[in-house]
Amino acid sequence: MSVSAVQPELRVEAIGKTFESAAGPVQAIERIDFDVRPGEFISVLGPSGCGKTTLLRMIGGLERPSTGDVAIGGRSIWTSGSNEAVRSLAFAFQDSRLFPWFSIEENIALPLRLRGEPKEKRLARARELCALVGLQGFEKARPRQLSGGMRQRVSLARALAIDPRLLLLDEPFGALDAMTRDQMNLELQRICKTTGATVLLITHSISEAVFLGDRVIVLSPRPSRVHSVHEVTLPRPRTIAMQETTEFQQLVRAVRTDIAGYPA
Numbered sequence: 001m002s003v004s005a006v007q008p009e010l011r012v013e014a015i016g017k018t019f020e021s022a023a024g025p026v027q028a029i030e031r032i033d034f035d036v037r038p039g040e041f042i043s044v045l046g047p048s049g050c051g052k053t054t055l056l057r058m059i060g061g062l063e064r065p066s067t068g069d070v071a072i073g074g075r076s077i078w079t080s081g082s083n084e085a086v087r088s089l090a091f092a093f094q095d096s097r098l099f100p101w102f103s104i105e106e107n108i109a110l111p112l113r114l115r116g117e118p119k120e121k122r123l124a125r126a127r128e129l130c131a132l133v134g135l136q137g138f139e140k141a142r143p144r145q146l147s148g149g150m151r152q153r154v155s156l157a158r159a160l161a162i163d164p165r166l167l168l169l170d171e172p173f174g175a176l177d178a179m180t181r182d183q184m185n186l187e188l189q190r191i192c193k194t195t196g197a198t199v200l201l202i203t204h205s206i207s208e209a210v211f212l213g214d215r216v217i218v219l220s221p222r223p224s225r226v227h228s229v230h231e232v233t234l235p236r237p238r239t240i241a242m243q244e245t246t247e248f249q250q251l252v253r254a255v256r257t258d259i260a261g262y263p264a
């Protein structure tokens with residue numbers, strides 16, 4: 001089978017969104033199309049308010065598009081309403097959104113509880129995930145006892161609980177300091193390798209987008225379209241030291257030049 005014959009894991013097809021508001025319609029997304037290969041890591045950059053969260057919500061089955069459709073593993077979400085497709089994906093957001101009264105393992109196990117998995121099974125899985133994200137020993141702790149970076153790890157572990165084929169990440173590390181963020185980027189890279197998940201990451205950081213992505217998709221200002229797509233050819237696994245290389249810096253510069261070239 002040739003590469004082009006591989007079915008995309010995610011297909012975003014002519015998707016557009018106009019919100020109705022009291023002040024009249026607001027066109028958030030004009031039209032966006034792209035395909036994502038199984039196991040591929042896509043970073044999405046774009047100016048504030050251009051429709052990135054809206055795009056992720058439409059891909060995740062949370063917001064109905066005004067036009068177009070989304071298919072996951074070849075199953076359309078919006079025209080044929082595939083529940084199966086939506087069940088195979090997971091979200092993590094900028095704020096970790098943990099339940100303060102649940103322990104760390106209970107927070108991670110929550111999606112499995114909602115699916116009716118028996119207690120023993122879901123807690124065993126939660127403990128495995130704690131180890132995967134480097135939180136052994138904190139299984140019984142409460143979220144308030146953890147640092148911001150640790151809470152983001154919990155949020156990531158919870159997203160991984162259902163073994164998602166597709167992971168949708170909306171600025172998950174935006175609130176973290178630079179050093180913790182580097183650490184989380186390395187962690188995420190390792191987790192992606194282990195799980196083989198396909199990932200769509202929204203970020204405001206050009207260097208994070210390049211560091212993690214196989215491709216970087218740059219969106220235009222609202223109403224958004226795909227402004228440009230950058231292939232990241234850096235070898236994997238990527239290291240922090242790689243950020244000092246000419247190749248990395250050239251890629252970052254190319255993306256930054258692109259963003260600077262937005263129509264006024």
Ligand SMILES: Nc1ncnc2c1ncn2[C@@H]1O[C@H](COP(=O)(O)OP(=O)(O)OP(=O)(O)O)[C@@H](O)[C@H]1O
Nearest residue numbers: 019020021026028047048049050051052053054055
């Ligand atoms: N439920 C809604 N009703 C009306 N307008 C909305 C709604 N949700 C989003 N919008 C508008 O759609 C546009 C895109 O919003 P969105 O949150 O997707 O942007 P974003 O790219 O994620 O921004 P940021 O980078 O700041 O997170 C904005 O102009 C916003 O005001």
Ligand SMILES: [Mg+2]
Nearest residue numbers: 052053054170
């Ligand atoms: Mg957003």
